[in-house]
Amino acid sequence: MHIQTAAVHTLKDFEHGAVVPPVHLSSTFELDRASEEGAFAYQRGANPTRAQLETVLAALDGAEHGFAFTSGMAATAAALSTLVVGDEVLLPASVYGGTYRFVDLVLPGRGITGRFVDDLGALTAADFTPATRAIFVETPANPTLRITDLRRIVELAHRHGALVIVDNTFMSPVLQRPLELGADVVVQSATKYLAGHSDLLAGALTTNDAALAEAFALAQKAQGGVLAPQDSFRLIQSIKTLPLRIERQQANAEAIVAHLRGRADIARVWYPGSHSEEEARIHASQASGTGAVLSFELAAGLDRIAFLEALRYPAYAVSLGGVETLICRPATMTHEAMTDQARQAAGISEELLRLSVGIEDIGDLLGDLDQALAAAAR
Template identity: 60%
Template sequence: MAGFTTRTIHALHDVALGAVVPPIHTASTFLQPTEGGEGPFEYQRGSNPTRTDAETTLAALEGARHSFAFATGMAATGAVLGTLHAGDSVIMGLPVYGGNYRWATIELPKRGITTHFHDDLNRLSDEDFDESTRIVFLETPSNPTLRVTDIRRVVELAHRHGAMVVVDNTFLTPYLQRPLELGADVTVQSATKYLGGHGDLLGGVVSTNDDEMAQQLHLAQMVSGGVLSPIDSYRLIQSVKTLGIRLDRQQENAHRIVEFLRGRDEVARVLVPGSFDEEEARIQEAQADGLGGLFSFELLPGKDVRAFLGRLEIFGFAVSLGGIESLICLPASMTHGAYSPEDRELAHLSENLLRVAVGIEDVEDLIADLAQALDAA
């Protein structure tokens, strides 16, 4: 099989007119045969040639039979969770992205669906399942504590109880981790992040090898209308072609910065995938091809977090991640602000925890920026 970046660039075949870059089809509707039947495309919400091209490319990255492009990452997650019915239940890791937490605590209860949060899915057991359990939803590494979950183990356990495993793979992308190859039933990603990579589009993707789930996801696109636009589909096709190159640079930068921070007296701890304990380090090495370009760290008690943030010149103080620009945020009050105080404590989201999304800038400049900001703290 061809390598990842080769597949990304050459995923599309029979491109119109032989063009190496596919065209953008912005039509909202398509003429139909007057003698009866349907043409290959009818209405943009149901399908569109450019979105189909994007989905074909995304499926090639995941090694999936089916991929579906949505307008946002939350639309993608919502489509998956939307396949549940009243009386069903979900097991979800904690911490989990704040938007997923909102879905679990606000939207699912309206539908008669229960969520059971678990702060360490590596300790999941048969006793955590019952007849209502339909989905185990996990992030690995988790957002923002970078806890690592053994996907194969959770899959074996969930399938024994007739439940599906859904993995949010936004942080590592299929370049570094391929959950479907490890037995997961569905992957979701925010295409806004590493797949798009330039902070200029919103998108989400769901991938699966399950034909029945694929039918439900296509129906979700039709019913909700939360689909990726043709123009954003085109931009996503172009952006993912450089995913491997960007992530290589982001990982290299992140490694250098982590080593720098571990040597600073102002820093209490640095969290990377596998840093929690030796077991998680072994799991990360076994199921992923790298650590990614994101990590978190805490300043020592008494250090002024706001003074640190106020002195940053290159790092932007903003939510999101995966772009070519470096960003820092405070998850407890920003990305995970929807958490209840009890769940925030259970997830170990302190007010001083900083999440760092490393870009592709010159690493010496990034380190110098952090150094002068730490001096100010």
């Protein structure tokens, strides 16, 4: 089944002939009095509406097991909850700022070490220690759009007994399916492309490993960061338009990249594959598109604040993946938890701007960028 069809038809045959699933709001469920058993008992452990969403999440990723959380960071925390005292996780230096914060400030208190690698693509056997238990990958990376060869990382990690966890938020299952490339776990901030309208906070986690699935179910029940029924229903409905939204957003982003590249008032543009021909080849081999996020810097002498204030359509705000175009400065917004040294190692300059492209008319977006660049040059 094509992913567009799966997004719409994974759930079917609802009561009374309804074409959308019901919302089960009950926090508790009656059990059989004799056996004290039931498919559902208490909402934190399981809920019919959340279970339906988790079926959809698994179907999109080609996974056996899906889990819905209150946020992308809750899903990431659950993915890393399998680590124990003495374990180490390797991550790219340019990892999302929220993940950096969790690994840098929370994991050490649990006796777990996070080691940030400048270029995960250059990882070798020499980088592994007996404590290395997981590799956390973002490809494309946030916000530098660097690419990591997932097949290579999976082979290397598994050879050393380490899990591969992939944050697939930027690509979504429409453009990249890490489990099919051998990854053990996929996490997403469902707030972004899956929800797609900047009005819902959620996280998704999928896996084919039964033992990991048990651990993630325990994390849901023990830690309680589960998605509520109404939000689960809204996410089910939003996912139905996911492939269509991404198709338009990606087309717009490609047009913007082409428009900005080579201009005298733009110092550099980052997009998946822009770092090198090798990264472009790798990305093309493991993803079916470049997505809808790009980063750029204005040329020296241009006024960044004047540029941002002149923009009419992109909101100056964190997040990405919504139908509206957003622009942010990662150094002070999405990656503010990083130290100056860490941002420098990650290639995140003070002037770097990240653009999440929406579904607006491309002519309007290009015209807006042009007039804002003209304002920045005055």
